[in-house]
Amino acid sequence: MTTTPGSAAYAAALGGAASASVLLAAGLLLRARGFQFTKASMNESSRVLAEIQSLSASLASSESRLASTISAQQTSFASTLSLSSKQQTFEMVTTLADLKSRLDKVNDAKATMDNLTDHVSDLKSVLAGPRTRGVFGEQRLEEIVTDCLPPSAYSFQKTLSHPGGGTVRPDCLLTLPPPIGNLCVDAKFPLTAFEELVSISAADGGTLRAAQADARKKLKTHLTKHIADVSTKYVIPPLTSPSGALLFLPSEAVFMEIVSNHPEIMRVAHSKNVWICSPTTLMAVLTTMRGVVKEHTMQVSRAS
Numbered sequence: 001m002t003t004t005p006g007s008a009a010y011a012a013a014l015g016g017a018a019s020a021s022v023l024l025a026a027g028l029l030l031r032a033r034g035f036q037f038t039k040a041s042m043n044e045s046s047r048v049l050a051e052i053q054s055l056s057a058s059l060a061s062s063e064s065r066l067a068s069t070i071s072a073q074q075t076s077f078a079s080t081l082s083l084s085s086k087q088q089t090f091e092m093v094t095t096l097a098d099l100k101s102r103l104d105k106v107n108d109a110k111a112t113m114d115n116l117t118d119h120v121s122d123l124k125s126v127l128a129g130p131r132t133r134g135v136f137g138e139q140r141l142e143e144i145v146t147d148c149l150p151p152s153a154y155s156f157q158k159t160l161s162h163p164g165g166g167t168v169r170p171d172c173l174l175t176l177p178p179p180i181g182n183l184c185v186d187a188k189f190p191l192t193a194f195e196e197l198v199s200i201s202a203a204d205g206g207t208l209r210a211a212q213a214d215a216r217k218k219l220k221t222h223l224t225k226h227i228a229d230v231s232t233k234y235v236i237p238p239l240t241s242p243s244g245a246l247l248f249l250p251s252e253a254v255f256m257e258i259v260s261n262h263p264e265i266m267r268v269a270h271s272k273n274v275w276i277c278s279p280t281t282l283m284a285v286l287t288t289m290r291g292v293v294k295e296h297t298m299q300v301s302r303a304s
Contacts, residue, residue, distance in 0.1 A: 136250060137171075137187035137188060137189055137248065137249075137250045138156075138171050138187045140187070140248075140250040140279065141171060141172055141185060141187040141248050141250065141282075142156060142172070144279060144282055144283055144286065145172055145174075145185075145286065147283075148283060148286035148287055148289075148290055149174070149286055149289065149290055149293065150290075150293065152175070152293075153174060153175055153176065153289070153290075153293050154172055154173065154174050154175065155172070155173050155175065156171065156172050156173075157169055157170075157171065158170065158173045160173070160236075160239060160240070161239070162233070162236060162239075163236055163239065164236075168184075168233045168234065168236075170184035170185060170186060170233075170234055170245075171185055171186055171187040171188070171248075172184070172185040172187070173185075174246075174289065176241075176289055176292065176293065177292060177293060177296035180241050180243055180289075180292070181238075181240065181241040181243075182239065182240045182241055183240065183241045183243065183244075183245065183246065184230075184233075184234035184235075184240055184245040184246070185245065185246040185247075185248055186230045186233075186234065186245065186246070186247050186248065187248045187250065188226070189226075189247075189248075189249045189250065189251070189254065192222070194219055194251075194253075194254050194257060196215045196218065216261060216262070219257070219258075219262070220262055220264065220265055223258065223262075223265050224265060224268055226247070227247065227265070227268055227269050227272055227274045227276075228272065230245055230247050230272075230274050231244075231245065231272035231273060231274050235272070235273050235274070242273070243273065244272075244273030244274055244275055245273070245274055245275070246274075246275050246277055246282070246285070247269070247274050247275065247276045247277065248277050248282055249276060249277065249278055250278075250279060251278070252278050252279060252280065254278075255276065255277075255278035255281070256278075258276065
C-alpha cells in the first residue's frame with residue numbers, strides 16, 4: 001500500500017499525541033501519589049509501576065488499533081480512487097469511440113453526396129441533347145423490362161411492317177398472351193419544354209405567371225404531338241394490340257407535372273389509346289403483366 005504524505009503526517013501526529021498522553025498520565029499519577037511513594041514500602045512502588053505499565057500497554061494497543069483503522073481507510077480510499085479512475089478512463093474511451101463512429105458516418109455521407117453530385121452532373125450531360133435523352137430513356141426502359149418480365153415476353157428494337165406502308169421499330173415490343181397481344185413501348189420524351197418550365201419556376205418577377213403559362217402551353221403542344229405520333233406508329237391492329245401503346249417517361253418529375261397540371265394531356269392520351277407511364281407506374285404495369293404471362297404459361301402446360 002502506498003502512503004500519501006497527508007496520511008503519514010496524520011499518523012505521526014496521532015502517535016505523538018499518544019506518547020504525550022502516556023507521560024501526562026504517568027506524571028499525574030505520580031504527583032497524586034507522591035507522598036505515599038516517598039514513605040511507602042517497595043510493594044507499593046511496584047504496584048504503582050505496574051499500573052503505569054498497564055496503562056502504557058493499553059495506550060499502545062489503542063494506538064495500534066488506530067493505526068490499523070487508518071491503514072484500512074487508506075486502502076479503501078485508494079481502491080475507490082482507482083475504481084473511479086478506471087470508470088472515468090472507460091467512459092472517456094467509450095465517448096471517443098462513439099465520436100469516431102459518428103465522424104466515420106459523416107465522412108461516408110459526404111462521400112455519398114459527392115458521388116450523387118457526380119451522378120447528377122452525368123445525368124445533366126446525358127440529357128443535354130435529344131439523341132442522348134433518347135438513349136437514356138431506352139436504357140432505363142430496358143432495365144425495368146428485363147427486371148420485371150421473362151425474356152420470352154419482350155424484345156427491343158424489333159422491326160415491324162406498318163399496314164400503311166414502310167416499317168416501324170418500337171423501343172420495346174411486349175409479347176403478351178391474348179387478348180392483349182403485342183404491345184409497343186416508346187421511350188422518347190420531349191424534355192426541352194419541361195426544362196424551360198422549371199427554369200421559369202425558379203425565377204422572380206411580375207411576369208412569372210405569364211411565363212409559366214406560356215411554358216406549360218409549349219409542353220402541352222409538344223406532348224400532344226408526340227402522343228399522336230406514338231398512336232399512329234404503334235397502335236396498328238392486328239399487328240399490335242388494339243389496347244394501345246405505352247409512352248414511357250423516364251422522369252418522375254415530368255410525369256408528375258403532366259398528372260398534376262395537365263389533365264387535358266392525359267385525356268388526349270387516353271382517347272388515342274396511349275398510356276403514359278413513369279418508371280414507378282411502368283414497374284406496376286409490368287408486374288401485373290408478369291402475372292398474366294405466368295398464368296398463361298401454366299394453362300398451356302396443363303393443356304398439353
